[in-house]
Amino acid sequence: MNKTCRCFVALFVLFFWLPAICCEKYKLCVVDGKEGYKKSTRYCPQLDAAESTVECVVALDRMDCLRRINKHQADFAVFTPEDLVAASNLELEVLITNELRYEREKEFEYEVVAVVGNHANIRSRHDLRNKRFCHPGYGYETDWTRILSNYFEASTVPPQCDPQLTITENRVRASSEIFLSACKAGPWVRNAVLDRELKQKYPNLCRLCDNPARCSKQDKYWGRRGSLLCLTDGAGDISWARLDDVRQHFGLTSGGKEDSPEFYSLLCPDDSVMPLNSTDPCVWVVKPWSVIATRRTKAQEIQAIISSLNHSDVSPWKSSLLYLLETAYVTVQTLDPVESIESYFHKAKGFLSANSFSGCHPPRTIRICTTSNLENAKCAWLRESAAVYGVEPDLDCIKADNVTHCMLALNVNAADVAVVPPDLVHSGLRDFKLKTLFYETAKDEDKYVSVAVTRKGTKFDGFKDLRGAKACFATYDGVAWHSTIRTLQKLGLIGNCSVNEALAKYFGPSCVPGIPKNESLENLWKTCQDGFDGDLGALHCLSSGIGDVAFVSRNSIKAFVSGSGQSPDYPSSNESTDDFVVVCPSNHYPCHMSWAPLGQAMVRSNSTELWMKDTLDVFLLLDSLFGKNYRDLTPSFEMFGKYEWHSNVLFHDATLRLREVPTAKNTDQMALPYEELLRQAPVCRSGSERGVALLGAVMLCATLVFSF
Numbered sequence: 238m239n240k241t242c243r244c245f246v247a248l249f250v251l252f253f254w255l256p257a258i259c260c261e262k263y264k265l266c267v268v269d270g271k272e273g274y275k276k277s278t279r280y281c282p283q284l285d286a287a288e289s290t291v292e293c294v295v296a297l298d299r300m301d302c303l304r305r306i307n308k309h310q311a312d313f314a315v316f317t318p319e320d321l322v323a324a325s326n327l328e329l330e331v332l333i334t335n336e337l338r339y340e341r342e343k344e345f346e347y348e349v350v351a352v353v354g355n356h357a358n359i360r361s362r363h364d365l366r367n368k369r370f371c372h373p374g375y376g377y378e379t380d381w382t383r384i385l386s387n388y389f390e391a392s393t394v395p396p397q398c399d400p401q402l403t404i405t406e407n408r409v410r411a412s413s414e415i416f417l418s419a420c421k422a423g424p425w426v427r428n429a430v431l432d433r434e435l436k437q438k439y440p441n442l443c444r445l446c447d448n449p450a451r452c453s454k455q456d457k458y459w460g461r462r463g464s465l466l467c468l469t470d471g472a473g474d475i476s477w478a479r480l481d482d483v484r485q486h487f488g489l490t491s492g493g494k495e496d497s498p499e500f501y502s503l504l505c506p507d508d509s510v511m512p513l514n515s516t517d518p519c520v521w522v523v524k525p526w527s528v529i530a531t532r533r534t535k536a537q538e539i540q541a542i543i544s545s546l547n548h549s550d551v552s553p554w555k556s557s558l559l560y561l562l563e564t565a566y567v568t569v570q571t572l573d574p575v576e577s578i579e580s581y582f583h584k585a586k587g588f589l590s591a592n593s594f595s596g597c598h599p600p601r602t603i604r605i606c607t608t609s610n611l612e613n614a615k616c617a618w619l620r621e622s623a624a625v626y627g628v629e630p631d632l633d634c635i636k637a638d639n640v641t642h643c644m645l646a647l648n649v650n651a652a653d654v655a656v657v658p659p660d661l662v663h664s665g666l667r668d669f670k671l672k673t674l675f676y677e678t679a680k681d682e683d684k685y686v687s688v689a690v691t692r693k694g695t696k697f698d699g700f701k702d703l704r705g706a707k708a709c710f711a712t713y714d715g716v717a718w719h720s721t722i723r724t725l726q727k728l729g730l731i732g733n734c735s736v737n738e739a740l741a742k743y744f745g746p747s748c749v750p751g752i753p754k755n756e757s758l759e760n761l762w763k764t765c766q767d768g769f770d771g772d773l774g775a776l777h778c779l780s781s782g783i784g785d786v787a788f789v790s791r792n793s794i795k796a797f798v799s800g801s802g803q804s805p806d807y808p809s810s811n812e813s814t815d816d817f818v819v820v821c822p823s824n825h826y827p828c829h830m831s832w833a834p835l836g837q838a839m840v841r842s843n844s845t846e847l848w849m850k851d852t853l854d855v856f857l858l859l860d861s862l863f864g865k866n867y868r869d870l871t872p873s874f875e876m877f878g879k880y881e882w883h884s885n886v887l888f889h890d891a892t893l894r895l896r897e898v899p900t901a902k903n904t905d906q907m908a909l910p911y912e913e914l915l916r917q918a919p920v921c922r923s924g925s926e927r928g929v930a931l932l933g934a935v936m937l938c939a940t941l942v943f944s945f
Contacts, residue, residue, distance in 0.1 A: 262284075262289065262290055262291055262292040263290060263291050263292070263312045263313065263535060263538065263539055263542065264291075264292055264293075264294045264310070264311045264312045264313075265284075265291050265292070265293055265294065265311070265312070265313060265314065265558070265561060265562075266294050266296050266301075266302035266305050266306065266311035266312075266313070266314035267281065267293050267294065267295050267296065267314075267561055268295075268296050268297070268298055268299055268301070268302060268314075268871040268872065269295070269871070270869070270870045270871035270872070271870075274564070274870050274871060276560065276561055277293060277295050277561075280557040280558075280560050280561050281293035281295070281557075281561070283553050283554050283556075283557035284554050284557060284558065286553065286554045288552075288554065289554035289558075290542060291542065291554070291558055293561070294310065294311045296311070296314075297872075297875055297878055297879055297880070297882070298871070298872040298873060298874050298875045298878070299314070299315075299316060299317070299320050299871060299872065299873050299874070300320070300323065300618050300622060300873060300874045301881075302314040302316070303316070303320065303323070303324050303327075303329055303331075304618075304881075306329075306331060306530070306531070306532055307329045307330075307331075309532065312531055312532050312535050312539060313334070313529055313530065313531035313532070313535070313539045313543075314529070314530065315337065315527055315528070315529060315562055315564075316527065316528055316529075316530050317527050317869075317873070318524065318525045318526075318527070318528075318582075318585070318588065319382065319625040319626065319873065320625075320873060321333075321528070321530065321578050321581070321582070322582075322589075322592050322625040323621045323622055323624075323625050324530075324578060325578045325579065325582075326621055326624065326625075327621055330533055331530040331531060331532065331533070331578065332530065332531055332532075332533050332536040332575045332576065332577060333528045333529070333530050333531075333572055333575060333576045333577070333578065333581050334528075334529050334530070334531055334536055334539055334540035334543060334571070334572060334575050335528065335529040335540060335543045335544065335569050335570060335571055335572060336525075336526040336527070336528050336529075336569075336570040336572065337526055337527045337528065337529070337562065337563060337564075337567045337568075337569060337570075338526050338567060338568045338569075338570050339565060339566075339567060339568070340568070341568040341570065345523040345524060345525055345526065345585065346380070346523075346524045346525065346526050346527075347380075347479045347480065347481055347523070347524050348479070348480040348481075348518075348520040348522075348523045348524075348586075349385060349388070349389075349477065349478070349479055349480065349520060349521055349522050349523070349524075350478060350479075350480050350483060350503055350518060350519070350520050350521060351389055351475060351476070351477055351503065351504040351505075351521060352465070352468060352475065352476045352478060352483055352501055352502075352503060352504075352513065353474060353475045353476075353501065353502055353503075353504045353510070354468060354473075354474050354475070354500065354501055355500055355501060355502055356474075356500070357369075357474035357475065359474065359475060359504060359510070360508075360509075360510055361504075361508035361509070362392075362393040362504070362508055363508070365393055365394075365415060365416070365475070366415055366416075367416070367417040368416060368417060368474040368475055369416065369417055369418050369419065369445055369472065369473040369474045369475070370412075370416040370418075370419035370420075370421075370445075370473060370474070370475055370477075371419070371420055371445065371458065371463075371464040371465070371467035371468045371472065371473035371475065371476040371477070372386075372419060372420060372421040372422075372464055372477055373386065373459070373460055373461055373463060373464040373477060373478065374420070374421055374422040374423035374454065374456070374458075374459040374460060374463065374464075375421070375422075375423035375424050375425060376423035376424050376454045376459075377423075377454075377460065377868075380524070381461075382625075382626050382627055383626065383627035383628075384591045384592055384625075384626065384627040385522060385524065385591060386477075387408070387627065388521060388522045388587065388591045389477045389521060390408070390411075390412050391591075391594050392506065392521065393415075394411050394412055394415050395411060395415075396408075396411060396597070397410055397411040398597035398598070401847065402847070403847060403850050403851040403854070404596070404597070404601060404629045404630055404851060405425065405426055405435070405629075405851070405854065406435060406438075407597070409425065409435055409439050409442065410439065412442060413439040413441055413442055416441070416442070417441065418441045418442070418444040418445050418473075419441065419442045419443075419444070419445055419473070420442075420443065420444075420445035420446040420447075420452075420456070420458045420459075420463075420464075420467050420472065420473065421442045421443065421452070422443070422446050422452050422453055422454065422456040422458060422459035422463070423452075423453065423454045423459055424454075426854045426857075426858075427854055427857030427858050427860070427861055428850070428853055428854050428857055428897065431850055431853075431854060436452050445458065445467055445472045445473050446458055446459075458472070461478065461479055461482050462482055462486060464476045464477060464478050465478050465482060465483065465486045465495070466495070468501075469486070469495050469496040475504065480518060480520060483513070487501070487513060487514075489513075489514055498512075498513040498514050499512075499513075501513045503515065503518055503519055505519035506519065506521050506587075507519070520586060520587070521586075521587055522586065522587030522588060522590070522591050523585050523586050523587060523588060524585075524588070525581070525582070525585045525588060526570075527564070528581075529543050529562065530578075531575075536575045537575070540571065540572075540575060542558075543562070543569055543571075544569060544571040546558060546559045546562075546569055547559075547569075548566070564870045564871075592624075592625060596629060596630075596631075600630070600631060601629070601630035601631070601851065602630055602631050602632070602633045603630050603631070603632050603633070603653050603654060603852050603855060604633045604634075604635050604651075604652045604653040604654070605632060605633065605634050605635065605652070605653070605654050605655075605887075606635050606636075606637055606643035606646050606647065606652035606653075606654065606655040607634055607635065607636050607637070607643075607887065608636070608637055608638065608639050608640055608642075608643060609636075609886075610636070611880065611881065611883055611886050612636075612886055612887045613634050613636045614880070614881075615880040615886050615887050616632070616634035616887055617634050618874060618880075619632065619859070619863070619874065619876065619887075620632040620633065620634060622862075622863060622873060622874040623855075623859055623862075626862055628855055628858055628859060628862070629855070630851060630852075630855060632855075635651065635652045637652070640655065640657055640658065640661055641661070641664070643655035643657075644657065644661070644664070644665050644668075644669040644671060644839065645669060647669065647671060647839065647840065647841055648669045648670060648671070648841065650841070653840060653841075653852070654674065654838050654839070654840055654852065655838065655839055656677075656836045656837070656838050656839075656887060656888060657671075657836060657837055657838070657839045658835075658836055659685045659715070659716045659833035659834070659835075659836070659837075659911065660711065660712050660714075660715030660716055660717075661715075662716075662833070662837065662839075662911075662912075662915075663714055663715075663719060663915060664714055665839050666915070670841070670842045670843075671839040671840060671841060671842055672839065672840060672841075672842045672844070673837045673838065673839055673840075674837075674838045674839065674840045674849065674852060674853055674856070674897075675837065675838050675853060675856055675857075675895045675896060675897050676834040676836075676837045676838075676895070676896050676897075676898070676899045677834050677835045677836045677837065677877075677888060677889055677892040677895060678834060678835075678892065678893055678894055678895070678896050678899070679834070679835050679889070679891045679892055679893050680891070680893065681832075681907055682792060683792060683835065683889075683891035684792075684832045684833065684834065684835065684907070685716055685790045685792075685832065685833040685834070685835060685911075686790060686791040686792070686829045686831075686832045686907075687716050687717045687720040687721075687788065687789070687790060687791070687829060687830045687831050687832070687833075687911075688788075688789065688790075688791045688819045688820075688828070688829050688830065689703070689721070689786055689787070689788055689819065689820040689822075689830070690776070690779065690786065690787045690788075690789060690794060690817050690818070690819055690820070691779070691785060691786050691787075691817070691818050691820055692779065692780070692816060692817065692818070693815065693816050693817065693818050695785065695786075695818070697785075697786065697820045698820075699820065699821060699822060699823045699824070700724060700725060700728055700730060700820070700822045700823065701728070701730060701823070703743075703744070703785075703786055703820070704730070704743055704744075705743075705744070705745045706744060706745055706785040706786050707744065707745045707746055707747055707764060707783065707784045707785045707786070708744040708745075708747040708748070708749075708761075708784060708785070708786050708787075708788065709747065709748050709769065709774075709775040709776075709778035709779050709783070709784035709786065709787040709788070710747070710748065710749040710750070710775055710787075710788050711750070711770070711771050711772045711774070711775045711788065711789050711790075712749075712750050712751050712770060712771065713749050713750060713751035713752040713753075714751065716790070716831065716833050716911055717775075717788035717789055717790070717830070718749065718788070719831075719911075719914065719915065719918075720788070720830035720831040720909075720911065720914065721740075721788050721830060722736050722740065723830070723831070723914050723918070724822050724826075724830045725739075725740075725743065726919055727822075727826075728822060728823060728826075730743065731743055732921075733919040733920065733921045733922070734921035734922075735921075737752070737753075737757075737758055737761075738757050738758065740761065741757060741758050741759070741760040741761050742760075744760065744761070745760070745785075746760055746763050746764045747760060747761050747762075747763075747764060747784065748761070748762065748764045748765040748766075748769050748775075748778050748783070748784065749761040749762060749765075750765060750769060750770035750771075750774070751770070764778070764783050764784065766778075766783070772789040772790050772793035772796075772797075773793060773796065773797050775787040775788065775789050776789060776793060776794065776797040776817075777797070779817075780797075780812060786820065788830075791819070791829065794814055794817050795814060798812055798813055798814050798816075827908050827909060829909065830909065831909045831910065831911040831914050832907050832909060832910060832911060833899075833910070833911035833912070834899050835889040835891060835892060836888070836889055836892075837899075838856065838895075840852070853897055856895055857895060857897075859876060860876065860894055860895045863875060863876040864876055864877055864892075864894055864895070865877055865892075865893055865894065866894070876888055876892075877889065877890060877891075877892040877893075878890055899912055
């Protein structure tokens, strides 16, 4: 290479390559929360300024930010202590650079103590038997997880592991046998029926409440200050409470004095007691602050940027960065030096211990069956997220090739729970002897509503006009298949016997993917082509002109027109929703044939009632933590949201909540639930069978007459 060329290359590097390196921005992983906490669209554009050294990467949830940092797709983000426990369990390497404090002088977000009345003569944990316990209760887990809520009892009450009781009941019974009475208001479990049963069985744990019969979140003694009122009103002997609330309650700081501190003491973890107004009070467990965590290789540079932020900064991009980081007016505290997760938690008394209590042996585990690497990965993150919030039994993730194999795994006890789509529910009930544990409930427009669809301009006024029409079904033995059969039977258009053959005669040349290939049913598979399976395939069969009517889910029409989820076997549709028309069965019948939940979790039909209670409570608790109604400012992990930007992974994105029943009483009134349609399937009776039945009825009548 001559000198001129070398010079040109050097100039190219200088002017094009080096600026790109010098000006590379650090990537902040941003998670939008609810309502006022949707910050990305407001503040991220400010970081596009030329002088800014930071840019936004928008993530789905905080666990997504951990994954992005681990993959070097992001450099730093805001995390809670629980997020850091999950990161540590998953062996993800991040460093902590700064804390986000509400009060600069407080080392921890809060500390939890045990306050005892001196009248109770409690000098150590061994004096707790037959004492009265004031607990803050359950139902406000935003900053008070069940792990911290239960830490005192986990540290002082001998555990019970009766295999004939649920994990929750074992814990409840153990406390019930130690304490004479207590107020533990709020939901003990998420299942309202089971919650009521437990409180009726162990009433002494509600006896101290202002309203023992209800023992609810509305109780006077529920909540952070509730447990202290329970103590100072004379109802209880010992209170589990936050230290800052204790100081305020007893007038040690400003805020009002409810009682004199000299009548109370602190019970310490080392089985000693100290005065309530001690300058160095003994605490059982602390909650660390939320933090900035970063990639190891960029920790120092990012710490320098974060440490320079303050609320008086006039720089628009720095001000916007601070707003993106904080959930309230905070003080940024620099850690010197930066710390690993393990080092950071080493200073947080009791926090790691609270997150590592061993359970019963052998442990109880719920094995979730997944059908892809993506589902299995999401399940693994759900497992870790559940663990740091104290969800028991533990979760495990078992991978199979497809849903059918998952149902087989359940049947042979190789897995415990599988989420089954509506089209395979009948097979699960009939072929694999399964039953439903819970349902994914959604808005009406998101349910699987089976309808008959034709092209605009086709003259079908009802199902009676479909005789001889070329039909396109999503799949054999699915929702639309059985719904069409039941509808035709109710209208008297086919009989109750040999229904497959009846449909083969009723319709013209059609396509029913998966139908048995025998001569009598040839009419139902002769027009099938590649790509005609599933709801979108059935609509392609209709759109291409091969079929006259498609029996599909109503919401698949919109997906077909928009091209979302299209199969590579056929091109995207050029049609609009106006090009399709839903055919109502008749003037005296709803316009749909049936509706089904988006999915339902199925389990073995011989599962014990005990196991069902334990498992259902776990998923209802997961729903409250990671579902659409999460209580945090930003989602830690989204069960019913995209995973790695893929839709409907493990659960459906449109799921609103999980229920043990498919409908919500008094709010969900859509007619023709698919589950009921399956239960009410008509019985086929041939002529000879009807004769035998009639003869039996006559003989029974004669017997009754002569017996009188």
